[in-house]
Amino acid sequence: MVTASRPLRADAARNREKLLAAAAELFAERGLDVPLEHIARRAEVSIGTLYKHFPTREDFASAIFPERLGALDVIGEKALTDPDPWHAFAGYLDDLYALQAEDRGLNDVLARDLPNAPEVVSACHRGAGHAETLITRAVEAGVLRADYSVADLATLTRAMAQVIRDSPGEWRRFLSIYVEGLRAT
Amino acid sequence: MVTASRPLRADAARNREKLLAAAAELFAERGLDVPLEHIARRAEVSIGTLYKHFPTREDFASAIFPERLGALDVIGEKALTDPDPWHAFAGYLDDLYALQAEDRGLNDVLARDLPNAPEVVSACHRGAGHAETLITRAVEAGVLRADYSVADLATLTRAMAQVIRDSPGEWRRFLSIYVEGLRAT
DNA sequence: ACAGAACTCGAGGCAACCCTCGACTTAGCC
């Protein structure tokens, strides 16, 4: 049921934008679990208004992250143009976690399920598609261990989320050790 | 100031034991952050009594984990008797994380600081000492990459804590990939 | 300029968890 809802009133549209901006900032700074009251305060809007526009936290996530997850497509496609399958794969991982390291909210999004934010989920799926291709290419070129899978990448992503949170200066070193372990023997 | 406090009254001693047992169970099942009320309930003791015996959560940790961390010494010493430096080191990691995987509370303890539980901290330091020796041995034998350090192991431990929480069936595979990346080139 | 729909506001109820304190109970010594 595609209800073509009529446009928002001008003041409401303005508030919606203020809320989105505040949420985007606070998610990036403090993570997905920042209290909704803080978002309302930063947006200079009451908590009731916040709930009017975004009844759940997932509604914020749905409005904010799909766009940001577009970056996954960008780095995926960039990697696919790299002729060296190993370099493409390793570079993809580096870009991916650099993205995570910059945005605490994105880090959280990639590390947990958001069952009620289908657009977020599907953006992640698209990302996984790229990753799958990169993995297959590298395996077929004989440079990546043959049993590697997207599931392993999901595990890695959650581990990296933790490393990034705890020791933001160490993630690249940690990743490079892991990646070294992935070369085909 | 070593106050040789007089022995507890019999009923108090009994309650203390019940609290410890309940806390040990619940920490292992649910992690370090289990509500103190739950511990009191499982111990069949009131919340006030709980606070009488253990004024802070760290007091529980201090009473429970140092003993359990003795296992670190055991696996450390076991590894030191292994004549193959690589096998010793890799086996140590496997034993360590197997321990973590069995006890959610221990997993939490090893993944965060507990500044107010000095005995826990010092048990961890002892463990780190063993690890240091194993690392040095393996580096000198030329089987472990020369720049590896205990600090890297701390990072790994926090990453493993996360992997164990999220996907308890995957940690061994994840670890083996990482460890593969650690071999000297 | 007015009516009415759309929107905003924030006090306040709910829930989880923390911790305290004073009234009651009991173990253990005489």
Place this chain on the structure above:
DNA sequence: GGCTAAGTCGAGGGTTGCCTCGAGTTCTGT
């Protein structure tokens, strides 16, 4: 058995965060 220090109890106050709803305000079409 009785006294008292030691121990137990749990109601209740504090905090943080979630969410609702009815009264008040403002936008907008006519």
